[in-house]
Amino acid sequence: LCANTADTKSLLQNMTDARLQFALNLLQMESTHLNLKNFAMSPFSTWSLMVMLYEGADGSTLKQIRDVLAIYVDYPTLRKWYEAASAYHYLNSENTKLFSLRYAYYDDVGDIEFVKGYNSVVLRGVGEENVVLQEGRPRGVDFDQGASIIINDDIDKASHGEIYSSYSRRSFNDTVTMLGITVSYFKAKWKYPFDKSQTKEEQFSDSSGKPAGKVDMMVQTGKFAYAENVNGLQADVLELPFGEHELVMIFILPKPSYRVSQVLNQLKNLGLQPLLEKLDASKNESDVEVKLPKIDTRSVLSLEDSVTEAGLSDLGDMHADLGRMLKPTGDRGVYLSFYHQFARIVVDEEGLPDAVPQKSSGTNNIKFHMTRPFAYLVLQRTHKLLIHSGVFREGEVP
Numbered sequence: 001l002c003a004n005t006a007d008t009k010s011l012l013q014n015m016t017d018a019r020l021q022f023a024l025n026l027l028q029m030e031s032t033h034l035n036l037k038n039f040a041m042s043p044f045s046t047w048s049l050m051v052m053l054y055e056g057a058d059g060s061t062l063k064q065i066r067d068v069l070a071i072y073v074d075y076p077t078l079r080k081w082y083e084a085a086s087a088y089h090y091l092n093s094e095n096t097k098l099f100s101l102r103y104a105y106y107d108d109v110g111d112i113e114f115v116k117g118y119n120s121v122v123l124r125g126v127g128e129e130n131v132v133l134q135e136g137r138p139r140g141v142d143f144d145q146g147a148s149i150i151i152n153d154d155i156d157k158a159s160h161g162e163i164y165s166s167y168s169r170r171s172f173n174d175t176v177t178m179l180g181i182t183v184s185y186f187k188a189k190w191k192y193p194f195d196k197s198q199t200k201e202e203q204f205s206d207s208s209g210k211p212a213g214k215v216d217m218m219v220q221t222g223k224f225a226y227a228e229n230v231n232g233l234q235a236d237v238l239e240l241p242f243g244e245h246e247l248v249m250i251f252i253l254p255k256p257s258y259r260v261s262q263v264l265n266q267l268k269n270l271g272l273q274p275l276l277e278k279l280d281a282s283k284n285e286s287d288v289e290v291k292l293p294k295i296d297t298r299s300v301l302s303l304e305d306s307v308t309e310a311g312l313s314d315l316g317d318m319h320a321d322l323g324r325m326l327k328p329t330g331d332r333g334v335y336l337s338f339y340h341q342f343a344r345i346v347v348d349e350e351g352l353p354d355a356v357p358q359k360s361s362g363t364n365n366i367k368f369h370m371t372r373p374f375a376y377l378v379l380q381r382t383h384k385l386l387i388h389s390g391v392f393r394e395g396e397v398p
Helices: 005-033 043-056 059-069 075-089 131-135 147-158 260-270 273-282 304-309
Strands: 039-041 096-107 112-114 139-141 178-188 200-205 211-227 235-241 247-254 286-293 295-302 326-328 338-347 366-369 374-380 385-392
Touching: 005 039, 005 043, 005 059, 005 075, 005 260, 005 304, 005 385, 039 295, 039 338, 043 059, 043 075, 043 096, 043 178, 043 338, 043 385, 075 096, 075 385, 096 112, 096 147, 139 147, 147 178, 178 385, 211 273, 235 260, 235 273, 235 286, 247 260, 260 273, 260 374, 295 304, 295 385, 304 338, 338 385
Parallel strands: 096 139, 178 338, 286 366
Antiparallel strands: 039 385, 096 178, 112 326, 200 211, 211 235, 211 286, 235 247, 247 374, 295 338, 374 385
16 A cells, blocks of 8 residues: 555654544543543554454445544554554553553354454553453453453453453343453653642632632642644643653643633644644743642543544444454344443652752743643654543542
């Protein structure tokens, strides 16, 4: 599908743009579905699971995934790119914890056959204990007997005990032929820590100014990348760097009286690139007083309908063609019956060892106070991977 190096570079850029757009679409949809709640999600994990299905798809299903995700590079190129990017599915240093799982389970009670020779680059996992990932293939289970124990155990192992799932026999019925699962836990230390002694319990408000619970509010002032008036986006934007792996956290704070879902709809139409360019151009020259709530958000999202809404309607159809991975031998079709994502993100004051908060150079500081609903993105800058994204709408202090 690609003839030379210039073509390949262009096609990979198109794939990156489509991947980010797919992520923004899903984030905006969930911000509408989950109107009042805090939630976290992992766009890169979802995209990776879609690539696993792309590897197993044929016919019109293959074409649809290719078109929506703009996968027009040849398969060896895709595989090589993914192998490099997949390093950011698992990070386990003293300063960065990212534990994840991308997997599919199919009902192997007799009328679904695994296609020999299928070997997914996505399912060649990394990380200790994740032995289930090393086969390069989905796992056959009996959804009516024992599958829930296996899946709960896989999620527990993959997240190093940080994420809990509670599947039971009642979670599935006899129409389920395939379950997609993604898991992502993230916690990292800042390049510039927040001073714990400055953290105070404060009132959080909703977009109309009414009380919406209490938060533990962190505060620091320093030179950070900051942007406003990005092509009509009704929000201010701030980027805070983590200490390792070119990871940053981007905060999107709607102007007063604008809802997060409205701003995310604007961002979906604008795209992420103009926002990143504006942050790059700011060159960390602004003294910004940052107020950021501590975050510990856990979400379990059913994303099969959102994936359909984002353009991949074939995958949720019982006539989906996943015949390069699984073949139906009876009356049931093989399709993505459910797609569940388990995500948890923890944000606190901690910075790298020996790191100190930046000092303010004056009193004329920009105030970026996250005392009302905001959205956030955890981005790996080099590969432009959206590791996590989410919305914070209400205080999490009990």
